[in-house]
Amino acid sequence: MLVRNWMQRNPIVIGSDTLVHEAKQIITDNNLHGLPVVDDGRLRGLITRAICLRAAHYVLRTQDADELNYFSTRVKVKDLMVRDPVTIQASDTMEHCLEVGIEHGIGQLPVMENGRVVGIISANEMFALAAHFLSAWEKRSGVTLAPLEVKPGLIGQIADIVEAAGAELQAIYPIGKPTDVNPRTHPLKRVVIRFHSDDTPRVAAALEQAGFAVIESVQAARPPETTDTIQH
Amino acid sequence: MNTVLAAKPDEAATKIPLLSWFEECTKDSIPLVGGKCASLGELISSGARVPPGFALTTAGFAEFMRAAGIQAEIAGLLHGLDHDDLDRLEKSSAAIREMIESRPMSIELEDLIGEAYRKLSVRCCQASVPVAIRSSATAEDLPGASFAGQQDTYLWIRGFDDVIHHVRRCISSLYTARAIAYRLKMGFPHDQVAISVGVQKMANAYAAGVMFTLHPATGDRSVIVIDANFGFGESVVSGEVTPDHFVVNKVTLDILERTISTKLMCYTVDPRIQKSVATEVPFERQSIQCLIDDEITELAWMAKKIEKHYGRPMDIEWAIDKALPAGGNIYILQARPETIWSNRQPAATATATASAMDYIVSSLLAGKRLT
Numbered sequence: 157m158l159v160r161n162w163m164q165r166n167p168i169v170i171g172s173d174t175l176v177h178e179a180k181q182i183i184t185d186n187n188l189h190g191l192p193v194v195d196d197g198r199l200r201g202l203i204t205r206a207i208c209l210r211a212a213h214y215v216l217r218t219q220d221a222d223e224l225n226y227f228s229t230r231v232k233v234k235d236l237m238v239r240d241p242v243t244i245q246a247s248d249t250m251e252h253c254l255e256v257g258i259e260h261g262i263g264q265l266p267v268m269e270n271g272r273v274v275g276i277i278s279a280n281e282m283f284a285l286a287a288h289f290l291s292a293w294e295k296r297s298g299v300t301l302a303p304l305e306v307k308p309g310l311i312g313q314i315a316d317i318v319e320a321a322g323a324e325l326q327a328i329y330p331i332g333k334p335t336d337v338n339p340r341t342h343p344l345k346r347v348v349i350r351f352h353s354d355d356t357p358r359v360a361a362a363l364e365q366a367g368f369a370v371i372e373s374v375q376a377a378r379p380p381e382t383t384d385t386i387q388h
Numbered sequence: 389m390n391t392v393l394a395a396k397p398d399e400a401a402t403k404i405p406l407l408s409w410f411e412e413c414t415k416d417s418i419p420l421v422g423g424k425c426a427s428l429g430e431l432i433s434s435g436a437r438v439p440p441g442f443a444l445t446t447a448g449f450a451e452f453m454r455a456a457g458i459q460a461e462i463a464g465l466l467h468g469l470d471h472d473d474l475d476r477l478e479k480s481s482a483a484i485r486e487m488i489e490s491r492p493m494s495i496e497l498e499d500l501i502g503e504a505y506r507k508l509s510v511r512c513c514q515a516s517v518p519v520a521i522r523s524s525a526t527a528e529d530l531p532g533a534s535f536a537g538q539q540d541t542y543l544w545i546r547g548f549d550d551v552i553h554h555v556r557r558c559i560s561s562l563y564t565a566r567a568i569a570y571r572l573k574m575g576f577p578h579d580q581v582a583i584s585v586g587v588q589k590m591a592n593a594y595a596a597g598v599m600f601t602l603h604p605a606t607g608d609r610s611v612i613v614i615d616a617n618f619g620f621g622e623s624v625v626s627g628e629v630t631p632d633h634f635v636v637n638k639v640t641l642d643i644l645e646r647t648i649s650t651k652l653m654c655y656t657v658d659p660r661i662q663k664s665v666a667t668e669v670p671f672e673r674q675s676i677q678c679l680i681d682d683e684i685t686e687l688a689w690m691a692k693k694i695e696k697h698y699g700r701p702m703d704i705e706w707a708i709d710k711a712l713p714a715g716g717n718i719y720i721l722q723a724r725p726e727t728i729w730s731n732r733q734p735a736a737t738a739t740a741t742a743s744a745m746d747y748i749v750s751s752l753l754a755g756k757r758l759t
Contacts, residue, residue: 176515200499211515222659226546227515230662234548235516236506239499 159253160246162285163267163275169194172201172234179233180208189278190264193237199273201237204264211236243268246275250285253277258334296326296350299360300372303344306330314349314363321362323353346371354378406448407500410441410588420445422524422584427723434697436690436720440511441519441588442504446526448497449559449583455494458487459579462563471572474565481565488560493552501555501587502548508589518546518590518662523558523583543620543664544590544657551587558585591719592657595678596621596707597631599687600726601638601695607729609701611644612636612688618669618678619654621705621721628666629653632678636688643684650675683708686718694723701726 169192170179183191183205190204215227242260244253246269253265263282267275287293299318304310311328318325329348336343353359356375364370404420405412413421413429421429425443432438444452453459465480493501509517522541540561542554561567562583571578597616602609615631617623624631629652635645651669658665679687687706695702705722 198495200495210510214513214515217513220659222662225660226662230547231515232547232549234502235509238506239503 157250158246159244159248159250159267159275159277160269162250162281163246163277164281165275167192167266167273167276169273170203170233171195172232172237174233175229176203176208176211176231176233176236177228179203180205180212183208189280190276192241192266192273192276193233194273197272199241199243199266199268201234201239202241202264202266203233203237207236207238241266244277245269254282257282290350291326294326295376295378297323297353297356297359297376298348298350298372298374299356299363299370301347301349301363302369302371303346304330304368305342306345306347307342310347313366314347314368317362317366318349318351318359321353321359322355323351323359325349325351352378404447405445406451406497407504408443408445409504410438410443410586413443419526420447420584421586422446422526423724424522424524424722425584425586426524428586428588431694431720431723434694436694436723437716437718439589439591439719439721440508441586442508443524443587444501444555444585446582446584448500449585452493452497452559455497456488456491458491461487463579466568466578469568469572471569474569477565477569481563481568484563485560488563489553489556491556493556498552501552505548505551505587508587512589516547518544518592518657519551520586520588520590521545521551521554521558522586522588523561524586526582526584541622543622543655544662546662555585555587559583588721591620591707591721592710593620593707594618594710595683596705596721597624599691599704599706600701601691601704602701602726602729603635604726604728610638612638612691614679614684614687616678617651617654618673619656619667620664621707622655623653623666625705634679634684636684638688638692641685641688641692643681646677648675648677651678679708682714683718686715690718690720694720698723698725701730703727 168182168186168188170182172193172195179191182188183203188205190202192199193201193203211231212227215223218224241264242256242262243266244256246267257263257265257277263279265277266273267277290296301314311330314328315325327350329350330345331348332343332345336345349359351359354375356373360370360373408417408421408425410425410428411432413426414433415426415430417426417429420426421443428438428441462484465483469476469480471477505516505519508519509515520541520543540558542557545551545554562581568578570576571581595616595618597614598621599612599614601612603611603613612635614634614636615624616634617629617631623629630649631651632649633645633647634643636643651674653666654669655664655666657663658667690706691702691704694704702723703726704720707719707721709717709719
């Protein structure tokens with residue numbers, strides 16, 4: 157799961173001498189969130205939709221024709237862009253990319269390889285990643301268990317119970333807190349279970365019988381014949 | 389705000405910031421950011437309303453010179469100059485300044501300044517905020533050492549390219565013919581002088597000027613004297629106009645004296661070209677008072693607070709911003725100790741033959757030194 161395989165390749169880039177209103181046009185036309193700013197092959201900054209909109213807001217608020225004129229004919233990308241932006245390497249893992257994004261509270265990361273911009277990770281790519289992980293289009297049913305210590309054997313035990321209850325198990329995701337960084341301490345984690353089944357309550361009941369506390373239960377609408385029980 | 393540090397790992401113990409925000413400066417930062425910026429930092433910590441900004445430190449200046457790689461050439465041009473040989477001085481000075489102003493800045497330094505300028509713009513809620521760029525000399529306070537071109541001030545500079553260009557011009561002001569001649573005469577080594585450059589949000593001044601917390605003509609410490617003109621304060625500082633003149637009682641803040649003069653010109657911004665220009669004051673405004681009385685009172689009150697903070701008579705530059713609401717629109721741009729009267733020995737206020745009561749009354753009138 158490397159950044160290389162998830163990033164948007166060959167992103168549109170612009171030079172720092174471009175006017176901001178041109179940059180904004182490129183961002184809007186291509187439905188982007190940010191543009192890497194590249195001069196002579198070297199990444200110099202990042203200009204985002206939010207930066208452009210904020211600057212435009214400052215200008216419009218003055219209600220001054222000269223200020224507006226200055227903004228649309230003189231302000232360049234180099235005046236507004238964030239310099240020395242946070243980047244990731246194409247060879248980094250997506251986990252690292254997510255960590256960096258959360259640490260800095262940013263949504264656009266230029267992807268570098270040998271000092272050149274080869275891609276970009278933005279909210280679009282993050283949506284794609286999450287959708288793939290949850291197979292959002294597959295419409296799985298699911299059950300979530302209250303926080304547990306995920307020790308060896310637990311996942312297998314859960315898998316056995318779910319499959320014995322007649323479901324086709326697809327995935328089990330233990331979800332911990334960002335503060336629990338040491339897996340050796342077996343921190344408490346909620347366990348999200350995703351499967352195909354027309355009878356989610358039966359799966360939930362089987363899990364509760366085995367001593368697990370069920371905190372969420374979702375029956376997905378499935379395309380096949382039996383579409384009479386829809387729960388959310 | 390973070391101080392941006394020099395990125396060399398081996399200098400971890402002695403990291404000197406290349407860039408420093410004014411609020412991180414104090415009166416002890418003169419070797420780092422020069423007198424002007426240090427006093428702005430000190431003013432901010434005293435609670436005065438000062439336009440925000442940052443300084444390229446002397447370390448930043450050294451980094452600029454190192455990255456430009458022109459020290460050897462400069463040394464060559466300066467070699468064997470004589471402080472009386474004005475033609476050669478001018479020629480060398482022009483060559484050096486041309487060299488400094490034409491060399492591209494290193495990417496790291498450019499990014500440092502650019503990022504600080506961007507943050508300043510965001511802070512001021514403006515797309516590329518107009519700034520004043522002024523050199524801030526480290527030796528300004530040495531007696532008679534006013535050589536480092538600290539007169540260089542560029543007003544209403546907007547946009548990253550112009551900021552970088554004028555920062556370079558401030559740096560090159562270290563090599564004016566006058567500065568070189570002075571150093572030759574006094575025997576200062578050329579490679580040891582340093583300069584800092586301040587980049588400060590430009591007050592969009594409606595009126596501006598200077599004030600003294602004593603009467604500059606008589607040394608009377610019971611009054612505050614305000615000189616004001618329309619537009620930026622430069623017209624008052626340079627003496628190009630006869631400003632409006634107010635004398636305010638320091639205790640009661642009453643306006644004791646007002647002289648409204650005919651103000652023919654002022655410096656202000658031409659909004660179309662976004663540059664500072666000298667312009668004629670419209671006829672109907674030439675002979676009206678450029679400040680309202682409330683502003684005069686508030687100025688005097690601020691001067692009083694600044695004098696209290698420094699504990700000595702002060703010479704203060706101020707501006708009234710157009711864009712800010714009344715009651716919060718006065719900016720303090722600079723404060724320096726008043727030197728003419730403060731350095732003078734207090735004259736005897738009572739004759740030797742006077743009675744004890746005469747002595748007491750006269751010392752009450754003249755003010756007594758406590759320290």
